[in-house]
Amino acid sequence: MSTITRDEVAHLAHLARLAVTDDELDTFAVQLDVILSSVASIADVAANDILPTTHAVPLTNVLRADEPGPSLNRDTVLLAAPAAEGGRFRVPRILDTEE
Amino acid sequence: MHPPSSMTPVVQQPDAVTAPITPRSFDQVIASYQPVIGLETHIELGTRTKMFCGCAAAFGDEPNTNICPVCLGLPGALPVANAAAVESAILIGLALNCSIASWCRFARKNYFYPDMPKNFQISQYDEPLCFDGWLDVRLPGGSVDEDIDGRVDGNANGSADQPSSVRIEIERVHMEEDTGKSLHVGGATGRIHGATHSLVDYNRAGIPLVEIVTKPITGTGERAPEVARAYATQLRDLIRALGVSDVRMEQGSMRCDVNTSLQPIGASEWGTRTETKNVNSLRSVERAVRSEMCRQAGVLDAGIRIVQETRHFHEDTGQTTSGRSKEEATDYRYFPEPDLVPLAPETAWVDSLRERLPELPAEKLARLQAEWGLAEKDMAAVLGADAVQLIAATIAAGATAEAARKWWLGELARRANSDGVELEGLAITPKQVAEVQQLVDRGSLNDKLARQVIEGVLAGEGEPSQVVAARGLEVVSDTDTLGAAVDAAIAANADVAQKVRDGKVAAAGALVGAVMKTTKGQADAQTVRTLILERLSAS
């Protein structure tokens, strides 16, 4: 299967929000390439007629009644936050909008 | 959010883009292009609790008071799906004539954003709960100049008594969870741009959402903006009838994203589409399509291609501005949510839900149209003005169908239009309208005075009776006073009076006008007319 380039690793790190250093990029590019070529064998195994398994034990329709449960105490939660203000979580300025 | 990288090339625009591009007029757009539109509508369900936890799904509570390990995405917390939300979604699917999946899964949509506690949203990807449905949308009366892709029922030339409706095909109805809300601090007008930091409230995070996606709507031509609005309106009415959401656009419990593209007439391929977000009212749905059509035509006419992107609609200017470009778009890395098991609604369950469907708007409209004795054209106008509920409530408060319709589609529609609000947004209730009409029916008010009372109510002067009292708006019914005014008018217009005596009854109108003038309009024109004719035939 395809090999993975340093630039691809940089892109993946960005997608995963990891500010990796150049050294890390170099190391990871080599290691990921080794790992991905080692797992490449699975391409040969499973045919199209095999259904994927997403859940080891098959269950369906596990649902909960629409009944209220306890919420957390706001002060406790905000105390554990890196920063809070006015009952809200304070986060640094956002560069761009997503949704 | 997603700076370009080596794997996602950003296509540079031609230099021409630096020059301002003038949007085309709507007529110019229609002359050269066919619009293709599509709507993605998010409905916040009105369940008691959130989609995957027992926190209250409430609007307007103190920030971060409805949060728990699950909806805050704390390590180790697991989601469990809300049965009522699933049932609501199935009800919506059934009401939209969808097929209900016999087996489907939730999926994780992965992207980072601070209002999303887990940095993935539990949604559905290629296995929506409901799919392949439709909604027949009635259009406001008037002409449909072009055949809408052969999908217009009835008379495409829009003659008065024919229905005109468009079948909007529904691609999918799927479930997902809402995000939290951010306050952007330090910048101008609460915008994210220029803010120094943001403050996040997760009360909304995890509230169940249903997303309803149409298939591309083609061939609607100049009526595209109107079709978009009619669809949004009637979808809202449908959801409201189901009782599964309060569907209030101003509170965000119904949110529309509008996709728009232009296809040059004669071309075989569709154009590149943009997705307009932040469309917060039904009126804005129409305006957003219209303005995006005009903008895109301007861009295309300048020889520049349309960039596939998210755009934001601005209520104040009626324009859209560029958001994130899809060309640097996120790879959402969808995969089946391992923490939730598949949904497999059995036939019996779906059938029992089908039995729970209430009378839907289409059936209800047909019934009301018959009860109110309205022609198709008039009913279409009622729908177009989004006045069905208002008229029904006015009738329930004691007005006749005819009078209720007259007020809401006449004077009140004019006011709404000039104020730029929806009818529902006017500061008058159906009950108040019915009260005004009762005063008219009793002869206490004439039409002109009644309009003044309405104006007073809208201006916040109180109940109709209070406005009447405060403004002294009462019909002059005292026959002596009126008689004197009539006599004076006859004396002052002897020549006209003679014509009436000679049998030209129509000429009496001038005398009525004169009396109304001297009584400052506070007389009942019919009574005045009767008095004049009595006097002139008696003398």
Added chain:
Amino acid sequence: MTEFIKLPAAELAGLVADGTASARDITQAHLDRITSTDERLNAFVTVDAEGALATADAVDARRAAGEQLPALAGVPIAVKDIVVTNGIETTAASKILRGWIPPYDATIVTKLRAAGLVPLGKTNLDEFAMGSSTENSAFGPSHNPWDLARTPGGSSGGSSAAVAAYQAPLAIGTDTGGSIRQPASLTGIVGHKPTYGGVSRSGLVAYASSLDQAGPFGRTVLDTALLHEVIAGHDPADSTSLDAPVPAVADAARVGANGDLTGMTIGVVSNLSGEGYEPGVVSVIAATVAQLEQMGAKVVECACPHFDYALAAYYLIAPSECSSNLARFDAMRYGLRVGDDRQASLEAVMAGTRDAGFGAEVKRRIIIGTYALSAGYYDAYYGQAQKVRTLISRDFATAFSGCDVLVSPTSPIVAFELGPRAEDPMAMYAVDLCTLPASLAGVPAISVPCGLSGGLPVGLQIMAPVLADDRCYRVAAAVEASLNSPVLATAPQL
């Protein structure tokens, strides 16, 4: 005092129940053992002496009040620090979570408390359970009591070291690809990965959701089974929890201890041998299988051809799920935040914190997972890996149609030296060869000590069909009974 630490949990509970010993004294003995040994072992991340003694006192008070105590009341237990504990720092051995005090308990912790067990503290692990040696811990590796230069296995190496070193008679681990069984094998104790869905995952800091299972460690099969019964059972807070009766594992352990396996068919997985398997391990396993046959079991050889692809499938599925599960550690709501000087953007703070807060192996797996889930690669990697999962489940189904349990070595090698292997990710991944198939198929599997190779313990893995955990315990108890003395008894004194 010292005799307390050598006693099995079942006996300690008996002493508490009949008033021979107080839970407080038993707890204090174990706390003392931790104090005297943990500098060398580094098994614990957090010791909650105060909380433990308070819990012990509460148990003693219950007994004094004449209450009938649950089976393991008053018995100390070590809990892997990936299990969320209300009011007690939970780190998953990651810098990114350091200092996080959870506001809730994992379901299994609630169950432990209800059963009167006494949590001593939180044990070390590979960061977010990603690793096979505890060398990926932000707190440094734990050490194997058999040889302090060697690993106690991973990722639940703190728990296995604690139990093997008599710091606790019981421990909770979690197993995603072998993280209970392999450490049990490498330290000469018993560890069981229950059927997927058999024990609630609510409150386990998620690594790979479709594979993660919590399970028990003990020095004896019966102790392990008793703990299993405390933590197992349906939990409405976990959608993947099975709503089925808990298998009668303690009874099975008692039955197995009589050493009679007549009527049982045991399949030896032929694929889990050969290249990469230490000869010493292979011969101990062969001797153990011969022993099983002597106890009346019929032994057959089973080919499970798709087990050969388990490693590849696992190292795509687990990183994929982890890339998503670990996205929540973003410096916004809890845990570490780095570089917020009130000027830096959210994006910079988020990416900087994640780079500083996660160790190399976690970052490697996040990047692999991000890659495997990407639009262009999903089908070739994640999709394909899930098909392999189907094929592995079919192999199990075929095998179990002809035998009651499957056996193999738990680990192809005995405890290895800390250091060299950590440099080579693939060499480390290969350590999990034997344990991965059961994880991918969701079937239960136990590791039971069965002998020594080069003076270090070897574990036999026993795998059974879904919800037939009792078969694992029965055979494991028989193996245990067949040994002249417990494997652990030969471990050097610390």
